[in-house]
Amino acid sequence: MDCHHEEIKPSFQDGQQKFLLMGNPNVGKSVIFSRLTGKQVLTANYAGTTVSFASGEMIGSKGKGMLIDVPGTYSLQASSQAEEVAITLLKEDVDAIICVLDATNLERNLLLALDLVKLKTPVVFALNLIDIAERKGITIDIHKLEALLEAPVIPTIAIRNVGLNKLVSTCNKIARMTSEKKTLEEESIDHVKKARDIVTAVETVEDRSPTFFDKLGDWAMVPFPGIPIALVMLILSLAVVVGGGKGLRAIIFLPFLNDVYTPFMTWVVSHFVTEGVIYGLLVGEFGVLIKAFEWPIALILPYVFLFYIVLSILEDSGYLPRLGVLMDGLLRKIGVQGNTIIPFIMGYGCAVPAIIGTRAATTKKERLVVATLVTLAIPCTAQTGAFIALLGDHSMILLILVFLVSFVVIFIGGLILNKIIKGKVDPILIEVPNLLVPNGRTLLKKFGYRTKHFMIEAEIPMIIGILIAAVAIETGLLSSTGEYVKPIVVDWLGLPEEASIALVLGIIRRELGVLPLLQLDLSLLQMFVGSVVALLYLPCMSVFAVLMKEFRLKVALLITLSTIVFAFLIGGIINQTVTFLLNL
Amino acid sequence: MSLYKYKGKNRFIIKEVPNNQLLTSLGVTVGLVTTIVSKMPLGGPILIHVGKRQVALGKEIADHIIVDEVKEIGLPS
Numbered sequence A: 001m002d003c004h005h006e007e008i009k010p011s012f013q014d015g016q017q018k019f020l021l022m023g024n025p026n027v028g029k030s031v032i033f034s035r036l037t038g039k040q041v042l043t044a045n046y047a048g049t050t051v052s053f054a055s056g057e058m059i060g061s062k063g064k065g066m067l068i069d070v071p072g073t074y075s076l077q078a079s080s081q082a083e084e085v086a087i088t089l090l091k092e093d094v095d096a097i098i099c100v101l102d103a104t105n106l107e108r109n110l111l112l113a114l115d116l117v118k119l120k121t122p123v124v125f126a127l128n129l130i131d132i133a134e135r136k137g138i139t140i141d142i143h144k145l146e147a148l149l150e151a152p153v154i155p156t157i158a159i160r161n162v163g164l165n166k167l168v169s170t171c172n173k174i175a176r177m178t179s180e181k182k183t184l185e186e187e188s189i190d191h192v193k194k195a196r197d198i199v200t201a202v203e204t205v206e207d208r209s210p211t212f213f214d215k216l217g218d219w220a221m222v223p224f225p226g227i228p229i230a231l232v233m234l235i236l237s238l239a240v241v242v243g244g245g246k247g248l249r250a251i252i253f254l255p256f257l258n259d260v261y262t263p264f265m266t267w268v269v270s271h272f273v274t275e276g277v278i279y280g281l282l283v284g285e286f287g288v289l290i291k292a293f294e295w296p297i298a299l300i301l302p303y304v305f306l307f308y309i310v311l312s313i314l315e316d317s318g319y320l321p322r323l324g325v326l327m328d329g330l331l332r333k334i335g336v337q338g339n340t341i342i343p344f345i346m347g348y349g350c351a352v353p354a355i356i357g358t359r360a361a362t363t364k365k366e367r368l369v370v371a372t373l374v375t376l377a378i379p380c381t382a383q384t385g386a387f388i389a390l391l392g393d394h395s396m397i398l399l400i401l402v403f404l405v406s407f408v409v410i411f412i413g414g415l416i417l418n419k420i421i422k423g424k425v426d427p428i429l430i431e432v433p434n435l436l437v438p439n440g441r442t443l444l445k446k447f448g449y450r451t452k453h454f455m456i457e458a459e460i461p462m463i464i465g466i467l468i469a470a471v472a473i474e475t476g477l478l479s480s481t482g483e484y485v486k487p488i489v490v491d492w493l494g495l496p497e498e499a500s501i502a503l504v505l506g507i508i509r510r511e512l513g514v515l516p517l518l519q520l521d522l523s524l525l526q527m528f529v530g531s532v533v534a535l536l537y538l539p540c541m542s543v544f545a546v547l548m549k550e551f552r553l554k555v556a557l558l559i560t561l562s563t564i565v566f567a568f569l570i571g572g573i574i575n576q577t578v579t580f581l582l583n584l
Numbered sequence B: 001m002s003l004y005k006y007k008g009k010n011r012f013i014i015k016e017v018p019n020n021q022l023l024t025s026l027g028v029t030v031g032l033v034t035t036i037v038s039k040m041p042l043g044g045p046i047l048i049h050v051g052k053r054q055v056a057l058g059k060e061i062a063d064h065i066i067v068d069e070v071k072e073i074g075l076p077s
């Protein structure tokens, strides 16, 4: 956690008011933070989203208050990293605390509340998720709760912006009441008992028959029908991403590319230059003007877009922690807790947030296992899009086989890593969150943000990669270096010499390890081998950078080296075995 | 008997819990009377009801939680 202290210090300016945003995990803190600061932090319905803390200027606060999003904590006992961070932050001189409470789970939330009201710093409570509480038949007497906590309580529905203005104004008001206030009656009173007493006094629960979502949430938590539900979810997600992506491409993107964009660009360029190197560089086989649109936008974007829709829905619904609990037994075999299903699934989007997300994992061992496996065997959405572009039109079976190879490698790789990395795996211990219908606006914002991020991240490296390829091909450089890679690429992997360009570009971005293969005339076996090699091959440059930052250079190099060896080994074995079998 | 071995459908009472702050925070405390939700396959966690929520407890924790069946006298199941 030490690196985060640096993040916070410089943002504290003299005379600036400081507010802390605190609360148990999963109470809607991230949503409130983005609403109050206008900053986007990715929210998700599971414990540990806020692994490091963010800070931002609070909108509507006088004198530009700084709001700090403290990691979610259940108490102030310094019993976890998050709690230590919270305590460190409380020691800074803070003007007020905004503490978010979950109205559907008040008793447990009050434990932290009771810790906070004992402090000197003024506190305002946001009683959040009251819409869900209402749905469950829970009513809370706000005035009584205020009286018992001796602090203001504002009911809020964060995702619909209800109560947040009042929250800010109350926060400003109490910040000025330099506190010589309350000494809640004596310490020794047991918080657990006190919380229970308060809940008895303020809460009335009316029996409501559970909604379909409540029932679905419960079903997901028993092996049967929990496991079938998980399989249905998997198939549905795949159908949306793969099927939907192919549909979007066929109906919108490819016709536009082939009938409008390419002819137009070629027409424009042919006005200025005649056939030759420059012409080739612009609109030839690896022409920058064509490929910079075709690859990232026409081929990849539909999948990225759909994947992030699915991921955002899964995250916000609260299904992922359920999947984690369900898979815990299996995942422990590969040396990680069920919770790590979340970074694994995020890895199918992009390995960078997945690796950063492992910070929530409890042990170093788990972080290393997840980071290595995500780097090695999980294709990012962009690469998945490239696989679909390469294989999907020829053979769906091969496409599925690539994913099977990915699963097998994850499992076997995990078993091996579990053996060689020392350390233990902590047992899982989590509270299952409410299953929610995700809020449309929050979702829209979230995948808008993620898709935009992809466009910015992808476009420039893509152009650089395509330029390198174009230059190498147009100048004939590629054929002269081909000699050196021949033993591996041609003899061992059975790919044509030109395929080595994919291996070079794969360093820049993972999908670039696949896309150049589209330009070659390959047999099904060659496509499959090329895909498997690209899948397992090197992390891209951004992943390498994040591995280095999160671990050490040595670890990053080690992971990189083992992925190269693994990729050539498995790819070669597949090629040699199949060729051998075919020649029998 | 340990929670992980507890098989009954009946309610049980928690007699002993390991010293773990998170357990206390999640409401898994001595004296809690509750029921099992389910047990996940392959040595996975056991789920119990705590208030209106469910808490998943890994085997190594559940092994160290001691529970006793609550005899429901005269109640039809």
Ligand SMILES: Nc1nc2c(ncn2[C@@H]2O[C@H](COP(=O)(O)OP(=O)(O)O)[C@@H](O)[C@H]2O)c(=O)[nH]1
Residues within 6 Å of the ligand: A023, A024, A025, A026, A027, A028, A029, A030, A031, A032, A042, A043, A044, A045, A046, A047, A048, A049, A050, A072, A128, A129, A130, A131, A132, A156, A157, A158, A159, A160, A315, A316, A317, A436, A439, A442
């Ligand atoms: N229905 C409803 N959902 C909410 C509310 N506040 C937050 N959420 C959802 O609750 C989930 C958890 O929120 P998040 O901000 O990630 O929680 P954090 O862990 O405390 O940061 C997200 O899916 C939010 O969209 C609310 O007031 N009502």
